[in-house]
Amino acid sequence: MDLRIQGRKALVTGADSGIGFATTQQLLAEGVSVVMTDIDQPTLDAAAAKMDAKEGQLHAFAADITSTTAVHELKRRVADAIGEIDILVQAAGIHGPDGLFHDISEEGWQHTLDVNLMGHVRVLQAFLSDLRNGGWGRLVFVSSEDAVQPYDDELPYCATKAALLSVARGLSRTYAHEGLLVNTVSPAFIATPMTDEMMDKLAEQRSISRDDAIQSFLREERPFMELGRRGEPDEVAAVITFLCSDRASFVNGANYRVDSGAVATI
Template identity: 40%
Template structure:
């Protein structure tokens, strides 16, 4: 299928590893120019090399999305290199572990929201004028199953992802007439380094093996993952690339769950 992404320009935040890296690679494979950003220079540069090795055009920019100056520099560098930004994937995000509500300080909430929600808000606000100018845009925000079907732990993370879904819906209402479509992709139980670290931490706390921690987490927290396995980053990337394409030109404001059936509601 020709997704008509050749020579489109895509900015992927948090593009140095995990889901973000997989998305950047998938977009590059479709012929898009890719800008990736992250805070860690080494992982960012390694990701850029991997994209170049498959023949992709990539610009890597070190940036902290909690800092407006970094966001301004990121978007400026992208536009200077590729003239505009057609596709924005707000993927950058953090999770701090299986925290319970009482163990979290207000500073924990503020920092996590600053990255997971306000980082996306800052970058989106900087990019939209360029999309309006060309009359074309795709904004894809990476949320989580936890934003729809939250657990009893990580309440700050769950709330930030719910807010991101709501933010996306607002964008879809506000900018569709400008040719800008906004959608959410909500993965569940995807085997990223972040999830791997969380599960290893849980295994240590419970004094069980890593494989036992995976199965226990599935049984206790994701009983509706009907495929009975973690998802892959490539499976998430495929959904994002489709939404970024002209094949999804009548899809706006949706929350596409890449979750193996995990969300129990309709």
């Protein structure tokens, strides 16, 4: 299917791995010019080197989204490289501290909020004027199944992902008349470096392999994931790319679950 976005310009945060990386690949394949960003330039450069892009189609600029100064510098570099963006995909995020509420410090809460919520706010504040210009824009936040089905041992992460759903819904009401459509995608247990780290920790605790840790996690913690496996980043990126496209011209304020049935309610 032709998504009719060839020639559009996008910024993807959290793009050096996982869902952000896969989304960058798919946008490039659709003829979009993309700036990929993440916190570490060497890691970002290595990721960019794996992309199949035409000359001038891809740029990689590191930025720390917990710093307003760094985000403003990113805006300058993006403007110099490709001009105003039409598409913003916010996939950056951290898992934050594990543990029950009484085990998590204020600092742990604050850092998770600063990356997963305020980092998105800073980036959007910097690039909103781009998205509002021209009568056509797309904004997609990567949330999580945890936003609507919180787990007691990862509440900072759950809270920030729920906040993104609220922010996105509010934004969708504010800017739709200008042509800016805002949506979220909520994956569950995707094969990314974040979940690799989680499974490696579980494997070490139980003296088992990562594969065995994944299967035990699915049985014990995610019983409604009916496909019985972790999702692939490409499977989430396909939904994100659709929402970034002209084909999604009547989709606004929606939350798309890409979760194998992980959320038990309707």
